[in-house]
Amino acid sequence: MNPRVLEISTSLIRRVSSLKRPSSIDLGLGEPSLMPNLAHFDAAMEFVREHGARYTPNAGDPELREMIARHYAYPGRGQAENVCVNVGSQEAMYAALLALLDPANDELLIVEPTFPSYAKMATLHGVTVRGVAMSESDDFAIDAERIADAMGERTRAIVLCSPCNPTGRAISADQAASLVRALERRGGEIALIHDEIYREQHFGERVDLARLYPQSIAINSLSKSNALTGLRLGWSIGPEAFIAQAIKVHAWIASCTDAFAQRVAMHVFASNAVEEHAGWYRARQPQIIAALRESGLRFIVPDGAFYACVRLPDGMDSLATALALAEERDVIAIPGIAFGACFEGWLRLSWVAPLDDFREGLARIATFRTAA
């Protein structure tokens, strides 16, 4: 067996989520609770009835690649050749890291707190990984100076999830400009991978890093925007020279992305439906903030995504608390430690559950906190 695979532990998120009972208030969910628009599926079915379900080119159907490129219209990235269609944003990230980073020489810098899989993917390939922690005192705002200070000589790529899973913080226009200046001082030798999977759940001014920095790669999918997590349809958008290498990796891994899913995606883009659920999240966010205020817990105001993070009292271990909450209070919440050491002491709560469930979950956490 490969020791790199053996060594990496299974997911804390999955461990806590597995404690869910039918009665549980589930604030652990990392996926929308909305139903997808079935019109997209009907269109895909119509195609399959006529044409079956055959291989597409490795990089995806050229028409879909072009639709994606044109929809986002990132400068210098407006053509089909700038897009690789992947098995969700997860495989898009995997292919990007593999294509970009030389395990013998390069280092990946990850902005924390963050979803744990980026580091696991890189470690699996022997790439050195370093995290740069945002500051708790600043509610984990994305801080360009901290990122710039952490860039090492061997840093060749940075992964930034904005809006962020778990914190919900999004990079501001000022901080983005400052980050780009720092990257340009390095002569463009560092790729900036923007995981923009919560782009369509953004409540403030949207910052597309791909509009600001030529060596940036945008990764996204239909999972969160259109409640299609199970469909596994994502993509990367980047410079053509990068995409050509990412396609090779993608071809070896998966040959191509599911042709049925690609047809669903083509209908989403053709009907201009990428933001069809955005209004629901925008309407829900102030209600969530009100509920958080009522709870008395310290919380981070989310700029985007569908997570709210609350602080445990000092000294309370986030994993032990999450396990106890599941067992004793029937609430599923994800421990901060799953997202990096800097997020210890926090819990991530998803707010796609019914609002009353979210309020009840918060109340149980607040009581548990007092009782602890």
Next chain:
Amino acid sequence: MNPRVLEISTSLIRRVSSLKRPSSIDLGLGEPSLMPNLAHFDAAMEFVREHGARYTPNAGDPELREMIARHYAYPGRGQAENVCVNVGSQEAMYAALLALLDPANDELLIVEPTFPSYAKMATLHGVTVRGVAMSESDDFAIDAERIADAMGERTRAIVLCSPCNPTGRAISADQAASLVRALERRGGEIALIHDEIYREQHFGERVDLARLYPQSIAINSLSKSNALTGLRLGWSIGPEAFIAQAIKVHAWIASCTDAFAQRVAMHVFASNAVEEHAGWYRARQPQIIAALRESGLRFIVPDGAFYACVRLPDGMDSLATALALAEERDVIAIPGIAFGACFEGWLRLSWVAPLDDFREGLARIATFRTAA
């Protein structure tokens, strides 16, 4: 950029296939020309209408895993825990190689001629790869003694595609028994990965290596059996300790396989339809052999799969010939060199095209041969 990705060339198969014109006789196709049974899609649509398209567990829906395990009923591998549901057999192979092989110490042995992606996947991960060539004089029959002789001290896995792409040869019961004896002399330290993707297109006595050797891993998909290449639904079946590691790799790469595709697969297994197209191939094979005999070309009698391989006259380069055939005779055929040095001088012809097209393609190749 990762030099391992930059170095690996793009596919010769894709290069030749890209020369196809609307008028071409296409004998290059690596996928069925039959239409899939739409009942499987209708069942998946019914599920999506009620439940949407949400994440499944990383390893796949437990019910599908169990259906697959029970259908094949390989000894000691009859439970859901023995199955990982993957993004086609391609990603199943990728995850298996990554989980099994330590790049620092282990070597992969590949039985040739063979589909080129196994070697590319392993090379990408820094795993040493060695090929063991079957003998042309024996029409590339799968020869256990040659494989056993090639096992090195560091060999930790062997990949064997049977029925074989490209040759169509399948391992015989005698040769399988002899191979297992050689593997057992090594104390079971070598995993035998049986790519059995053409299992349902097998015209002789079927040999399931997973019934004979405990350290074997069976990889398959619905792509060829049910004309669902575009669906990207495959799996690996193996010992639980292996599957547990393969699931980790799969989770990092893809999170899970498309939930819609999993529902299609559940209907295939629930309706016992894995062999629904097998009769078509069985009926076609003797007609193909008759056409090959008529052509006057030297050919290999296929035991399985849907390929027929023909020998070019000595001294004719397979790639140059394939390119010239496409340009001058409007026939797409895959050059043997794409499958390993030992297959230089041969062409792989797929026989899923209409029978008259296959005959006409053969006639053009035979003439070209005479003219060369």
